[in-house]
Amino acid sequence: MEKQKNIGNPYKKIDITEDIDLQNIIKKYKIKPETNSDTSFWHVGHECFKFKSKIKDLFFLRGNFERSLENQLFKQASNAGMETIFSTKIKIKNNKILLDNKKIDSEIIIGADGADSIVTKYCFPNEKIKIIEGYGQSYTDLNIPVGETHVFFEQNIMPGGYVYTGRTQTLGTIVIGGRNRPDIKYFNKIKKSNFKINKFIGKRRGTEIWGKGIISNIKKRVYGNMILVGDAARVADPLFLYGVRPALISGDYAVKTIIEHLENGKNLEQYDTLLKNKLIQDYYLSKVARNTLEKTNQKDIEFIIKNLDYIDKTIGLDGISEKPKDVIKTIMLLFVKSPYSTTKLGYKVIQSLFEAL
Ligand SMILES: Cc1cc2nc3c(=O)[nH]c(=O)nc-3n(C[C@H](O)[C@H](O)[C@H](O)COP(=O)(O)OP(=O)(O)OC[C@H]3O[C@@H](n4cnc5c(N)ncnc54)[C@H](O)[C@@H]3O)c2cc1C
Numbered sequence: 001m002e003k004q005k006n007i008g009n010p011y012k013k014i015d016i017t018e019d020i021d022l023q024n025i026i027k028k029y030k031i032k033p034e035t036n037s038d039t040s041f042w043h044v045g046h047e048c049f050k051f052k053s054k055i056k057d058l059f060f061l062r063g064n065f066e067r068s069l070e071n072q073l074f075k076q077a078s079n080a081g082m083e084t085i086f087s088t089k090i091k092i093k094n095n096k097i098l099l100d101n102k103k104i105d106s107e108i109i110i111g112a113d114g115a116d117s118i119v120t121k122y123c124f125p126n127e128k129i130k131i132i133e134g135y136g137q138s139y140t141d142l143n144i145p146v147g148e149t150h151v152f153f154e155q156n157i158m159p160g161g162y163v164y165t166g167r168t169q170t171l172g173t174i175v176i177g178g179r180n181r182p183d184i185k186y187f188n189k190i191k192k193s194n195f196k197i198n199k200f201i202g203k204r205r206g207t208e209i210w211g212k213g214i215i216s217n218i219k220k221r222v223y224g225n226m227i228l229v230g231d232a233a234r235v236a237d238p239l240f241l242y243g244v245r246p247a248l249i250s251g252d253y254a255v256k257t258i259i260e261h262l263e264n265g266k267n268l269e270q271y272d273t274l275l276k277n278k279l280i281q282d283y284y285l286s287k288v289a290r291n292t293l294e295k296t297n298q299k300d301i302e303f304i305i306k307n308l309d310y311i312d313k314t315i316g317l318d319g320i321s322e323k324p325k326d327v328i329k330t331i332m333l334l335f336v337k338s339p340y341s342t343t344k345l346g347y348k349v350i351q352s353l354f355e356a357l
Pocket residue numbers: 001002003004008009014015016017088089090091112113114115116117118133134135136175209210211212213229230231232236241242243244245247
């Protein structure tokens with residue numbers, strides 16, 4: 001069931017996502033990213049850290065056209081026998097999920113209806129959410145080399161926000177994400193004040209992108225015969241709204257769980273266990289990072305970016321979030337170098353840790 005007339009995100013854009021545990025899924029579902037890259041640039045004020053990672057970033061096209069990620073997946077599913085009913089909006093009325101005013105009667109319901117999910121609202125009506133909004137523009141080209149990712153922090157203009165850019169051969173996208181309703185005014189303000197972003201865009205006019213990401217307190221993604229997937233399952237990264245990787249991984253786990261349920265009678269709740277082992281731990285750490293970003297000022301971020309090169313050369317930044325010991329080592333290294341700034345920042349991190357619990 002799809003509420004739109006056709007397949008595809010209403011906004012043409014590039015979604016960039018880390019290639020962690022995606023290779024098997026890419027092979028299995030025969031999907032192809034537009035390009036990939038191992039180099040990202042992290043900017044704050046005049047500071048810039050160039051990060052060459054062992055983990056690649058994959059660039060997926062999104063939108064209503066041939067090569068988009070959703071179209072590639074849709075074709076595979078249709079070839080395998082999926083029937084799609086377009087222009088059909090599901091609703092909740094009198095505590096029932098309805099389709100064209102008729103109750104849905106199905107053995108299993110998969111809620112993959114995005115950030116504003118009706119199925120999630122039905123399963124978890126008391127969910128507490130925090131919204132991160134996104135505004136951006138896409139261009140047929142930008143003055144950035146293909147495959148480079150640039151991230152900017154502008155805490156004085158947009159506290160807790162960020163600007164994210166990426167470009168493939170055919171499309172470039174610049175997105176602002178943040179808590180205080182980013183829009184074209186913010187976009188132009190940031191473009192005017194930041195000469196690097198200004199240089200990337202030049203005099204071009206892009207097509208607009210709007211959207212949001214949800215940070216949630218739900219602990220389960222299965223309710224009775226309903227399974228939540230992707231943004232509806234609240235697995236997108238709370239820091240930068242990265243949602244493609246968790247959507248693909250949760251979708252794949254939902255397929256596995258449903259097959260085992262139908263063929264061997266296994267409980268649907270094993271889906272929650274699979275997610276816990278793969279995505280939920282990262283989700284919690286990223287929630288801490290988001291809370292910290294919202295507490296820091298431009299100086300704090302300058303301090304972090306200035307020291308990233310040193311940390312990368314000493315410990316290595318790849319996969320640091322998966323190794324709690326390395327996070328502690330990093331804090332100790334920074335403390336020896338700059339005790340005052342590290343203590344100030346450490347206090348904000350500890351506060352954020354408790355808030356994320
Ligand atoms: C501005 C912005 C930038 C982003 N950048 C990135 C990025 O760089 N990298 C990244 O990995 N992620 C990014 N994301 C997140 C990413 O786009 C999402 O996480 C991803 O699309 C989630 O996929 P999904 O299938 O769960 O949901 P969606 O892609 O939202 O799909 C949900 C589908 O359900 C349909 N639907 C919704 N409600 C109903 C209803 N009531 N009835 C019937 N159908 C319904 C919709 O029409 C849609 O087709 C960004 C998000 C935003 C907003």
